[in-house]
Amino acid sequence: MxxxxxxxxxxxxxxxxxxxxxxxxxAARARRAAGxxxxxxxxxxxxxxxxxxxxxxxxxxxxxxxxxxxxxxxxxxxxxxxxxxxxxxxxxxxxxxxxxxxxxxxxxxxxxxxxxxxxxxxxxxxxxxxxxxxxxxxxxxxxxxRYAAVLARVVSGRVGEARRMLADPAGRWGPADQLLRRxxxxxxxxxxxxxxxxxxxxxxxxxxxxxxVPEHAPDAGAPGDLAELEALAATTPxxxxxxxxxxxxxxxxxx
Ligand SMILES: C[S@@+](CC[C@H](N)C(=O)[O-])C[C@H]1O[C@@H](n2cnc3c(N)ncnc32)[C@H](O)[C@@H]1O
The missing domain is CATH 3.40.50.150 (Vaccinia Virus protein VP39)
Incomplete structure (x- = not known):
């Protein structure tokens, strides 16, 4: 092989x-007066x-x-x-x-x-x-x-936690959740x-x-592609x- x-x-x-x-x-440096x-x-x-x-x-x-x-x-x-x-x-x-x-x-x-x-x-x-x-x-x-946390639970097979998290107004999966809210x-x-x-x-x-993106992606793009994609996605609902x-x-x- x-x-x-x-x-x-x-x-x-x-x-x-x-x-x-x-x-x-x-910008803060520029706002500050000399000295x-x-x-x-x-x-x-x-x-x-x-x-x-x-x-x-x-x-x-x-x-x-x-x-x-x-x-x-x-x-x-x-x-x-x-x-x-x-x-x-x-x-x-x-x-x-x-x-x-x-x-x-x-x-x-x-x-x-x-x-x-x-x-x-x-x-x-x-x-x-x-x-x-x-x-x-x-x-x-x-x-x-909270929505990213729900997705993360699902892809790791924790469907019950995901359901409770989505249904809970504070985005918690239960009383033992260390976070008070998402x-x-x-x-x-x-x-x-x-x-x-x-x-x-x-x-x-x-x-x-x-x-x-998987660690060894079949098409990782040109250098900078992922960074540009991430920057664009960061502000695109x-x-x-x-x-x-x-x-x-x-x-x-x-x-
Ligand atoms: C998830 S860590 C975040 C650490 C860091 N800011 C970061 O982004 O990597 C949360 C931090 O908040 C602190 N913390 C939690 N409740 C707090 C409170 N009421 N007042 C001040 N600090 C608090 C915890 O001790 C902990 O160090």
């Missing part, structure tokens, strides 16, 4: 969330630093607020390993206490990635994020998509629209198609609305 020729693996897809954040940091220093990022529910450490490596001053001491210990160690410990401040607190722990600091970019799925009151959490954002700064929300695009958008201090700027899907996570950007009013 002749061995199949090795095909190149599927190239990594563009990360539409990171691309949006890096664009925003460039004002690096942009300030506040990462609420930042956990072990998946976003915070790369943003600090980009030169930002990053404050991470998280309720978990363990996650913050991992964050400190990752920041040390990456050589950015002096640019990462870790504060243990609940989002409810954001104003107190951050001492009224207003950040250029405020992240709530993977946070709204866990908080008791998502409306109050979005209000706290908005209040911690500098005038004209940006809030970035990344939330688990959302759809309309729900995340409505959360932002009801916060007076914010103006909705962008709604996009994070990882719409890239995870569906209904594909956008099936992404594994929903990404919403909202601008803080100028005050």
């Amino acid at each position: 002749t061995a199949r020729p090795a095909r190149p693996p599927v190239p990594p897809a563009v990360d539409v969330v990171a691309a949006s954040l890096y664009d925003e940091l460039a 004002e220093g690096a942009p300030h990022v506040l990462d609420v529910g930042g956990g072990s630093g998946a976003w915070a450490v790369p943003l600090a490596a980009e030169g930002c001053e990053v404050t991470v607020v998280d309720s978990s001491a363990n996650a913050l210990a991992v964050l400190r160690s990752r920041a040390r390993d990456a050589g950015v410990a002096d640019r990462v401040r870790a504060l243990q607190a609940d989002v409810d206490a954001l104003a107190e722990v951050t001492d009224g600091v207003h950040a250029d970019l405020v992240l709530g990635h993977g946070l709204l799925e866990y908080v008791d009151d998502p409306v109050a959490a979005v209000r706290s994020l908005a209040a911690a954002t500098a005038p004209c700064g940006l809030v970035s929300l990344l939330v688990a998509n 959302m759809d695009t309309a729900e995340v958008t409505a959360l932002v629209e009801q916060e007076e201090a914010l103006t909705l700027e962008r709604v996009q899907g994070y990882r719409v198609l890239a995870d569906l 209904p594909l956008r609305d099936l992404a594994s996570r929903i990404h919403v950007l909202a601008r803080r009013t100028g005050d």
Whole structure:
């Protein structure tokens, strides 16, 4: 039997969330007057630093607020390993206490990635994020998509969980589900629209198609095809609305 020729693996897809954040940091740098220093990022529910450490490596001053001491210990160690410990401040607190722990600091970019799925009151959490954002700064929300979670359960053969998740108003598969909620695009958008201090700027899907391409695809396309496809799908409903996570950007009013 002749061995199949090795095909190149599927190239990594563009990360539409990171691309949006890096664009925003460039804009924040431009907004800052000379001598004002690096942009300030506040990462609420930042956990072990998946976003915070790369943003600090980009030169930002990053404050991470998280309720978990363990996650913050991992964050400190990752920041040390990456050589950015002096640019990462870790504060243990609940989002409810954001104003107190951050001492009224207003950040250029405020992240709530993977946070709204866990908080008791998502409306109050979005209000706290908005209040911690500098005038004209940006809030970035990344939330688990209930429809993508249903599809993922079905393809892995967990049909009962998928049915319960789809029927449940909070998108949970049962009382033991670790997430308090999953959302759809309309729900995340409505959360932002009801916060007076914010103006909705962008709604996009994070990882719409890239995870569906087999590792050795018969037609992986030209270099850049998957990245372009992913970027296009990220803003094209209904594909956008099936992404594994929903990404919403909202601008803080100028005050
Ligand atoms: C799924 S992780 C997300 C981590 C990171 N933001 C990311 O996107 O990779 C959720 C994080 O939110 C934190 N968290 C959950 N509820 C919180 C709350 N009420 N206030 C602050 N942090 C919270 C958890 O400790 C955890 O580190």
